[in-house]
Amino acid sequence: MPEPEREPEREDSAYVLDQKTVGRIMYAVDIGDQAMLWQELEPFHPADIADLLEQINSFDRRRLIELYGHEFDGDVLTELDETIREEVISILAPEVLTNAVRDLESDDVVDLVEDMEESRAAEILGVLEDSDRTLVQQSLSYPEYSAGRLMQREVVMAPEHWNVGEAIDYLRNQDDLPDQFYHIVLVDPRLKPVGNVTLGKLMASRREVMLSSIVEETFHVIPAEQYEGDVAYAFNQYHLISAPVVDEDERLVGVITIDDAMAVLDEEHEEDILRLAGVSEEGSLSDRVISTTKRRFPWLAVNLVTAILASLVIAQFEAAIAQIVALAVLMPIVASMGGNAGTQSLTVAVRAIATKDLTGSNVWRFIRREVLVGLVNGIIFAVVMGIVGVLWFGGPELGYVIGAAMVINLVMAGLAGTVIPVVLDRVGVDPALASGAFVTTVTDVVGFFAFLGLAAVVLL
Amino acid sequence: MPEPEREPEREDSAYVLDQKTVGRIMYAVDIGDQAMLWQELEPFHPADIADLLEQINSFDRRRLIELYGHEFDGDVLTELDETIREEVISILAPEVLTNAVRDLESDDVVDLVEDMEESRAAEILGVLEDSDRTLVQQSLSYPEYSAGRLMQREVVMAPEHWNVGEAIDYLRNQDDLPDQFYHIVLVDPRLKPVGNVTLGKLMASRREVMLSSIVEETFHVIPAEQYEGDVAYAFNQYHLISAPVVDEDERLVGVITIDDAMAVLDEEHEEDILRLAGVSEEGSLSDRVISTTKRRFPWLAVNLVTAILASLVIAQFEAAIAQIVALAVLMPIVASMGGNAGTQSLTVAVRAIATKDLTGSNVWRFIRREVLVGLVNGIIFAVVMGIVGVLWFGGPELGYVIGAAMVINLVMAGLAGTVIPVVLDRVGVDPALASGAFVTTVTDVVGFFAFLGLAAVVLL
Numbered sequence: 001m002p003e004p005e006r007e008p009e010r011e012d013s014a015y016v017l018d019q020k021t022v023g024r025i026m027y028a029v030d031i032g033d034q035a036m037l038w039q040e041l042e043p044f045h046p047a048d049i050a051d052l053l054e055q056i057n058s059f060d061r062r063r064l065i066e067l068y069g070h071e072f073d074g075d076v077l078t079e080l081d082e083t084i085r086e087e088v089i090s091i092l093a094p095e096v097l098t099n100a101v102r103d104l105e106s107d108d109v110v111d112l113v114e115d116m117e118e119s120r121a122a123e124i125l126g127v128l129e130d131s132d133r134t135l136v137q138q139s140l141s142y143p144e145y146s147a148g149r150l151m152q153r154e155v156v157m158a159p160e161h162w163n164v165g166e167a168i169d170y171l172r173n174q175d176d177l178p179d180q181f182y183h184i185v186l187v188d189p190r191l192k193p194v195g196n197v198t199l200g201k202l203m204a205s206r207r208e209v210m211l212s213s214i215v216e217e218t219f220h221v222i223p224a225e226q227y228e229g230d231v232a233y234a235f236n237q238y239h240l241i242s243a244p245v246v247d248e249d250e251r252l253v254g255v256i257t258i259d260d261a262m263a264v265l266d267e268e269h270e271e272d273i274l275r276l277a278g279v280s281e282e283g284s285l286s287d288r289v290i291s292t293t294k295r296r297f298p299w300l301a302v303n304l305v306t307a308i309l310a311s312l313v314i315a316q317f318e319a320a321i322a323q324i325v326a327l328a329v330l331m332p333i334v335a336s337m338g339g340n341a342g343t344q345s346l347t348v349a350v351r352a353i354a355t356k357d358l359t360g361s362n363v364w365r366f367i368r369r370e371v372l373v374g375l376v377n378g379i380i381f382a383v384v385m386g387i388v389g390v391l392w393f394g395g396p397e398l399g400y401v402i403g404a405a406m407v408i409n410l411v412m413a414g415l416a417g418t419v420i421p422v423v424l425d426r427v428g429v430d431p432a433l434a435s436g437a438f439v440t441t442v443t444d445v446v447g448f449f450a451f452l453g454l455a456a457v458v459l460l
Numbered sequence: 461m462p463e464p465e466r467e468p469e470r471e472d473s474a475y476v477l478d479q480k481t482v483g484r485i486m487y488a489v490d491i492g493d494q495a496m497l498w499q500e501l502e503p504f505h506p507a508d509i510a511d512l513l514e515q516i517n518s519f520d521r522r523r524l525i526e527l528y529g530h531e532f533d534g535d536v537l538t539e540l541d542e543t544i545r546e547e548v549i550s551i552l553a554p555e556v557l558t559n560a561v562r563d564l565e566s567d568d569v570v571d572l573v574e575d576m577e578e579s580r581a582a583e584i585l586g587v588l589e590d591s592d593r594t595l596v597q598q599s600l601s602y603p604e605y606s607a608g609r610l611m612q613r614e615v616v617m618a619p620e621h622w623n624v625g626e627a628i629d630y631l632r633n634q635d636d637l638p639d640q641f642y643h644i645v646l647v648d649p650r651l652k653p654v655g656n657v658t659l660g661k662l663m664a665s666r667r668e669v670m671l672s673s674i675v676e677e678t679f680h681v682i683p684a685e686q687y688e689g690d691v692a693y694a695f696n697q698y699h700l701i702s703a704p705v706v707d708e709d710e711r712l713v714g715v716i717t718i719d720d721a722m723a724v725l726d727e728e729h730e731e732d733i734l735r736l737a738g739v740s741e742e743g744s745l746s747d748r749v750i751s752t753t754k755r756r757f758p759w760l761a762v763n764l765v766t767a768i769l770a771s772l773v774i775a776q777f778e779a780a781i782a783q784i785v786a787l788a789v790l791m792p793i794v795a796s797m798g799g800n801a802g803t804q805s806l807t808v809a810v811r812a813i814a815t816k817d818l819t820g821s822n823v824w825r826f827i828r829r830e831v832l833v834g835l836v837n838g839i840i841f842a843v844v845m846g847i848v849g850v851l852w853f854g855g856p857e858l859g860y861v862i863g864a865a866m867v868i869n870l871v872m873a874g875l876a877g878t879v880i881p882v883v884l885d886r887v888g889v890d891p892a893l894a895s896g897a898f899v900t901t902v903t904d905v906v907g908f909f910a911f912l913g914l915a916a917v918v919l920l
Contacts, residue, residue, distance in 0.1 A: 347737030
């Protein structure tokens with residue numbers, strides 16, 4: 001299609017608390033003006049207030065929360081990054097915390113207490129009413145990162161034999177419907193979910209129509225023990241808006257809505273992107289130097305070991321380097337190109353595994369393609385580097401050697417960049433976490449060995 | 461909280477077409493058994509059938525689609541990866557294509573035709589009914605990647621002065637309500653949206669209650685020209701389910717629902733993760749060798765230039781290397797550690813910029829933290845490598861040199877890994893796309909220069 005001339009602006013400031021606003025808010029805190037603070041914060045969504053608390057330092061955080069007082073909304077706690085949530089909770093006055101927690105839905109309370117120490121969690125659960133506490137504790141009995149932890153317990157259901165009129169009358173006589181619900185879940189007499197009816201369809205149908213005749217075409221039931229990442233995948237794949245959750249007896253125990261699935265998808269992506277770069281996923285921007293250092297350290301330590309391995313390969317060719325110093329000058333180029341090509345293949349593979357696009361039925365075709373891509377790019381860069389080698393150091397032999405090493409290393413990069421993540425996934429290790437170290441070790445070792453080894457044979 | 465002992469299984473096969481099923485489907489195609497093919501494909505969602513078409517090769521794809529015939533569902537086209545969508549469309553019989561396209565919602569047709577050549581797009585638009593074609597063409601008049609392209613035109617709205625009873629009667633008398641809708645958008649007389657009422661709230665309220673008194677607390681209006689990534693961010697940040705879209709006169713022109721926003725979020729992540737690895741984002745697993753090679757090439761070419769830059773630095777110290785070959789053995793370690801540390805800082809920065817967590821108000825604190833993390837890790841690895849250097853090559857001087865170079869390079873990694881993406885973002889370049897090359901150039905050049913330079917001064 002012809003493109004209109006205008007291009008949409010990426011407005012980076014579209015939803016950010018700008019520095020001016022933050023300045024005014026902190027001014028209110030500085031002069032201790034509670035009315036001004038309330039007025040400044042009033043237009044903001046709890047998610048924005050949580051962002052603000054994450055962006056300021058811990059000294060300002062304490063002063064702001066203390067001045068904010070009883071206006072503090074429980075939803076801010078839900079939105080806060082886990083790393084500073086406990087800090088914020090410890091600052092809140094007991095009656096503020098009680099009110100904040102009582103306002104939350106069951107799934108948000110679960111999210112709040114699941115990572116806390118037991119005594120602190122008991123304190124939070126203690127402020128809930130008995131019936132709510134039971135719901136939360138039932139959710140907590142499911143494994144971490146499971147659908148059971150993610151679901152909300154408040155479900156609107158109807159027997160499968162009802163008609164539209166009965167459902168409408170039932171809904172209109174309820175006085176504690178959940179804030180947000182989009183479907184009525186039809187259940188059989190054993191509480192097994194058998195279909196979803198959207199509220200829109202309900203409104204549009206005549207009273208005598210059977211609910212079972214207007215169920216959604218796409219209906220997806222989620223086992224409470226299912227891994228939350230698979231839940232998010234199902235929502236994204238099948239465009240679900242809400243889905244019933246069942247226990248091992250296939251009985252309805254809760255419902256998951258798409259906004260929670262979207263948050264999980266976002267976290268999964270964050271985990272993948274950070275793991276690929278060798279950063280453990282639990283950090284946040286508000287972490288301190290010491291905890292950040294600890295989180296970065298393990299991957300750097302692994303990298304040191306692999307770098308030393310590569311150096312050991314170089315050490316085998318000290319004699320060759322001593323004779324032709326140009327080898328030392330050129331050898332990092334071969335390793336670096338291999339590392340980059342390997343990372344390309346690896347990232348495509350990790351991403352395809354995560355989106356379930358790479359499966360048993362196309363894995364060989366994928367590996368073959370990546371190896372061929374390595375071969376073609378290898379040949380192109382071999383020619384380029386061959387010419388560079390000749391021009392720089394004179395004599396064609398060095399050009400032949402670096403060209404051949406380039407081809408070998410880019411083919412290996414394609415092979416390692418695909419086979420390693422696929423194998424790791426098969427044996428149950430997250431390929432995003434561990435592939436990088438393996439792949440660059442292969443490309444470094446092969447790169448140095450091929451280049452220096454060929455040089456030793458051809459040039460000496 | 462105490463952890464239950466069970467851990468949820470990451471069932472990788474949870475939503476994948478397993479090899480056995482694919483085998484049965486392809487068997488039906490091989491023997492040309494249409495009834496069997498229909499029966500095998502019947503239980504699958506269009507998204508799964510699209511995945512299947514992406515996973516098999518283009519020869520099988522043609523045979524399967526031809527045998528599938530008029531059972532082919534338009535939604536499969538929507539779900540297909542863009543790279544093979546045109547291929548599939550060209551295989552479909554004209555009457556199958558017509559039926560498939562007529563079944564789609566306006567936003568799906570927009571998605572289908574926006575990347576097509578004009579003649580092909582005109583062909584698709586030609587099969588639509590006049591009123592639908594107008595809606596699609598209006599959407600296409602908005603820029604690519606804008607909210608206007610993403611929205612569906614079918615909106616359920618009501619005047620702001622209506623009460624619940626009037627709204628219910630109106631809905632029950634409509635006979636062409638959209639398949640999926642979750643809110644009634646309240647509009648003023650100039651068609652400006654003023655609030656959202658959820659269907660659940662409508663059902664639960666008495667007939668005489670004014671709609672304007674039961675609007676949602678969180679209400680977010682999206683300009684049609686807004687960048688789709690910002691739309692997805694707003695849905696995720698504010699837990700929106702649907703949001704009205706307005707034109708430049710603030711008049712309601714459509715509505716975006718969370719499932720479309722979730723798909724955009726997913727694409728944005730894919731783009732980020734692939735760009736960080738130097739893979740341009742438009743590919744798919746079903747691409748051929750030649751197009752994949754072309755897409756991987758530019759980044760490798762950039763990397764070659766930066767690698768040669770680093771080699772030029774090494775070349776300045778040929779004399780030193782000729783005297784002490786151990787320098788050639790050890791120098792890649794310093795560069796490699798710097799590259800890894802820089803990638804860690806860079807990835808955290810890119811991610812924080814994308815999630816709008818890194819803003820003007822905390823950027824200096826972030827840069828300071830990353831530099832300090834580089835310093836602390838630098839000192840630790842300096843001690844380790846110092847000892848390794850002494851043990852491996854004897855004599856403490858080489859240990860001092862590699863230790864000092866390590867500290868210098870990891871501090872530079874922290875600095876470059878944060879400042880470069882922040883500056884790129886400020887000048888309007890996607891930091892995910894370009895930061896990697898800059899950061900590793902800095903850590904390579906600084907790493908080699910610091911190590912070899914110090915060695916030349918101290919050891920010779």
